[in-house]
Amino acid sequence: MNRAPLDRRNRLLILLTAVLLLTTVAVGATLHAADRAGEKDRARSGGPAVRSGKVTLDAPGRGVFRNMAWGPHRDEIASVAADDPSGPRTASGVRCLRFHAAGGTGVCLQAVRGGLRDRYRAIVLDAHLRELRRYDLAGIPTRARVSPDGHTVAWTVFVSGDSYAGTAFSTRTSVLDVRTGELDRDLEAYALFLDDRPHKAADINVWGVTFADDTHFYATVATGGTTHLVRGDRESRTLRALHENVECPSLSPDGTRIAYKKRVQGASSDAPWRLYVLDLRTLRESPTAERRNIDDQAVWRDAETLVYSLPGDYGSDLWTVPADGSGAPRVTMTAALAPAFTGRS
Incomplete structure (x- = not known):
C-alpha cells in the first residue's frame, strides 16, 4: 500500500x-x-605583471598611473618603482578614466555604469586613495590636474563632441578648492582678455588646466577659430591670453616653461598636433624630437623630461622625450596612461 x-x-x-x-x-x-x-x-x-596591493600618493620613489594591461586590474590606479617603470605593478582597486596626483591629493574621473547611458563623476582622493569629495560631471572626462601642494584640483569634460581634432565640440572645465569645497563649475564664467582687452563671445571653450599654485594656473581657451594659452587667476576670476596656438599646456617644475600640443601646418586634420615647449619669459617656442601626433596633456617627469601617451597594443603606452629638443623619443612604460610624478606638472 x-x-x-x-x-x-x-x-x-x-x-x-x-x-x-x-x-x-x-x-x-x-x-x-x-x-x-x-x-x-x-x-x-604578454603584458606587465600586476598584483593587488596598497597604493599611496605620497610614497617616495614611486610613480602612479592608470594601468591599461588586460586583466582584472585594467583601468585601476597602480604604482611602480620610479627607477624601474617596466617592473612589477601594484594595483589599488580604484578605477579611473582620467587621473592626476600631486601633494598627496588625487583626482579620479570615473564612469558610472548602468541605466540607459553611462554617467561620470569626479572623485577627490587623499594620499591613501580614500574619497574626500565627489561631484557629478556634465560630460565625458578628458583632462585632470592637481596643484603642486594638493590644495586645488581641476577637470575638463566634453559636454558635446568627443575630440579636440575638429571644431564641433564643447568643453566644461571646473576648478575646486579641496580644503573649502569652493567650486568654480565653469571657467567660461571668468573674464577673458585678448590683447589686454575684454573679449566676450558665445564660442569660448576652456580646457587643459595646469597649476602654478593654488591661485594661478594656465589653460587653453578657444574662440574665433584660434586657441590661446591663458594665465588664470582664481581671485580676480580672469583669463589673460599670452600666446596663440597652444593646447593642453603643462607647466614645468620651475614654472618657466610650458609643454603643449601645437597644430602644425601641413599635418593631417585627424593628426594635427606636435609636442612643443614654450619659454614663458621670451615666448619663444621650440619643437621636441617627437615628430608624431600627440593628443595628450604631457607631464614633466623632471625639469628635463616630458612624458606623454601614444596609442599602443593595450590602448596606450607612455613615452619620454627631452624637453630641450635633443635626443629621441623612447617608450618608458607599456600599457599605461595618466602618469603622475613628484613635483609639479
Whole structure:
C-alpha cells in the first residue's frame, strides 16, 4: 500500500540528484573555460605583471598611473618603482578614466555604469586613495590636474563632441578648492582678455588646466577659430591670453616653461598636433624630437623630461622625450596612461 509514495519519493530524489550533478558539471566547465580563456589572454598579451596591493600618493620613489594591461586590474590606479617603470605593478582597486596626483591629493574621473547611458563623476582622493569629495560631471572626462601642494584640483569634460581634432565640440572645465569645497563649475564664467582687452563671445571653450599654485594656473581657451594659452587667476576670476596656438599646456617644475600640443601646418586634420615647449619669459617656442601626433596633456617627469601617451597594443603606452629638443623619443612604460610624478606638472 505504501510503495507508490515511496517510488515517487525515490524518483524525485534521483531527479534532484541528476539536476545537481548536471549543474555542477556545467559550472565546472564554465569556470574551466574562463580560466583557459584568461590564460590565453595573458599569454597573448604578454603584458606587465600586476598584483593587488596598497597604493599611496605620497610614497617616495614611486610613480602612479592608470594601468591599461588586460586583466582584472585594467583601468585601476597602480604604482611602480620610479627607477624601474617596466617592473612589477601594484594595483589599488580604484578605477579611473582620467587621473592626476600631486601633494598627496588625487583626482579620479570615473564612469558610472548602468541605466540607459553611462554617467561620470569626479572623485577627490587623499594620499591613501580614500574619497574626500565627489561631484557629478556634465560630460565625458578628458583632462585632470592637481596643484603642486594638493590644495586645488581641476577637470575638463566634453559636454558635446568627443575630440579636440575638429571644431564641433564643447568643453566644461571646473576648478575646486579641496580644503573649502569652493567650486568654480565653469571657467567660461571668468573674464577673458585678448590683447589686454575684454573679449566676450558665445564660442569660448576652456580646457587643459595646469597649476602654478593654488591661485594661478594656465589653460587653453578657444574662440574665433584660434586657441590661446591663458594665465588664470582664481581671485580676480580672469583669463589673460599670452600666446596663440597652444593646447593642453603643462607647466614645468620651475614654472618657466610650458609643454603643449601645437597644430602644425601641413599635418593631417585627424593628426594635427606636435609636442612643443614654450619659454614663458621670451615666448619663444621650440619643437621636441617627437615628430608624431600627440593628443595628450604631457607631464614633466623632471625639469628635463616630458612624458606623454601614444596609442599602443593595450590602448596606450607612455613615452619620454627631452624637453630641450635633443635626443629621441623612447617608450618608458607599456600599457599605461595618466602618469603622475613628484613635483609639479
